[in-house]
Amino acid sequence: MKKSIENKSVKMRDVADHVGVSVATVSRALRNPEVVSEALRTKIAAAIESLGYLPDPAARALASTRSDVIGVILPSVTNNVFSAVMDGIYSAAEGTRYSVQLGYSRYAPLSEENLIRLFLRQRPTGLIVTGIDQTDAAKALLQEADCPVVQIMETGPAPHDRMIGFSHYQAARAATAHLIAQGYSQPGFLGARMDPRTQRRLQGFRDELRAHGIDEGRRVHSTTYPSSVTLGGHLLAQLMDAAPETDAIFCINDDLALGAMFEAQRRNLRIPQDLGICGFNDMEMMGAAEPSLTSVRTFRREMGAGAVQLILDALSDGARSDGNIVDLGFEIMPRHSTRRNS
Amino acid sequence: MKKSIENKSVKMRDVADHVGVSVATVSRALRNPEVVSEALRTKIAAAIESLGYLPDPAARALASTRSDVIGVILPSVTNNVFSAVMDGIYSAAEGTRYSVQLGYSRYAPLSEENLIRLFLRQRPTGLIVTGIDQTDAAKALLQEADCPVVQIMETGPAPHDRMIGFSHYQAARAATAHLIAQGYSQPGFLGARMDPRTQRRLQGFRDELRAHGIDEGRRVHSTTYPSSVTLGGHLLAQLMDAAPETDAIFCINDDLALGAMFEAQRRNLRIPQDLGICGFNDMEMMGAAEPSLTSVRTFRREMGAGAVQLILDALSDGARSDGNIVDLGFEIMPRHSTRRNS
DNA sequence: AGAGTTAATGTAAGCGGTTACATTCGTCAA
């Protein structure tokens, strides 16, 4: 594999000259191999290899009015939940000609709107956005976008185009139902960074309580602060002070659950006898904790990979088969922290 | 703020016509405002606003032979350590005209080399790469790169250009010294995903033991598997079975430390009396855990933000002030898990 | 007043690909 030393800036022109054809033929060999004769195709491939030619994405994008990037807009960099999604996205994009461009909205709808505008300007191959709570302007932009758009993390009515996720409402109801089934009669709720998505989880919690005729009392504690393990401890402390009758908690995510567990230990509350704990997302540590912690497993990596696949499908289908919703569901992972009934 | 409905594809041409100037003037108003008259500048700004014009990055990159992207190559998507770095990078890039392009090498040097090649093809404004263990080919590419290159996460000799990080070796020595100072005489080592960077931490651990005349015995346990909380538990189990005299552990990262803590609890080992635990990175949960866990704090967000700043500096400096190394240091955060001496 | 500056703007040639259209050439049916 002798690569040219001088591959500083090999252009298509150089490859063409090397083979003795026009640049158009080289371009075709790359984009529509089937229209180029077998003989030339192999010669061109060899020249590309030996010269170490790599196409200039900017020139490509400009000429073809379409860039080979898949735009992804997520609310947070640091949140583990989204790193798993990213992992799925990058894995699925690997090996394709598409590259991923990431943007972070920091949970700010307006910032998300601007990112959408910015990304659309690049005429991306596809766009992946998080959730269903865009601003009206953003919705309009997505509606008019001339590329596949996939909404991830949630399912819901009227997707812009395609959608892959699960129902946060149903997941929360199921988790709450699990607590009740385990014999807990006074479940509480711990939430942080209450955005529309987590609000739907709260709604699921409430509706499930109501379905069992349980009053929520003063057992719902949440804050708009970003979630953390420390915060989980604080929230549990608040909750127990305000509502000592609480015998179980459903936490909006696993960090809060872990923090609550530590706080429970500090307070000498026995888990699961005195306090049942259920988290959300089922991150790896949940099974490893002592005691192991019940959580709602969600398929984050699959969501990311699936979103990319949906875009690739849309590209080949051509036909915009609207209303394409993929529900990945969720799974309650019962562990020691809620095992009161066995 | 009445945005045009038809901002589908407003180009510079449209802005120019709207104001009654040539596109060159509009372009200059955007890139070198100081050479355009005050009057035109404001008119142009107004037109841009009212038409909702956004420049086409591909065209810009092609014409200027320089794209406004900062390339970043990290080994892992999911590792928390790097999400903090990314957070710093994105924050620092926000508000500038530069956008971030991320690539993941999955800890594979060859994959990193390809990414470098790919990124360089875009003639980026700057490049951020992780660590100092590139392949020879990759090193050559970086050396010839015609943009600032910043190596992050580590300090060391002979940076390609600039460098921001800390000494993993020194940090590990300091952590080990802390354990010894707390009266632990048989410290062990838990490692996972042993790459060159973590190898240097192991070296620090060993040298510090030697400096105190302590034999490492059979107390160094590590694996090439990716790190996880679960794995931390397994490793501690292995370690205690192989070397029951162990009275403290230095873990390559906080996940392992947390897992080890849970395993210690399962084994009824008292922390910190029977077993001292020290992690690495000081993630948020360390202080919130029960018992709270000692760790080595590293400045990851600052590393990311600092790297971007170094690039911006290099751009304005012009002069390649070689050998520019920023050592952010580290800090031992003593907590309950190693508090035997007080 | 005339020449020389300087500041502000316009003109037009690219940047490196893509692609519609033109051209060439061999094949085949009439």
Added chain:
DNA sequence: TTGACGAATGTAACCGCTTACATTAACTCT
């Protein structure tokens, strides 16, 4: 033999900006 046709390749315009160079107008200076 000849024209039609299809496959393979070439020609050249164009994608939306940037920028070197040319041009013009307004001053400054002797």
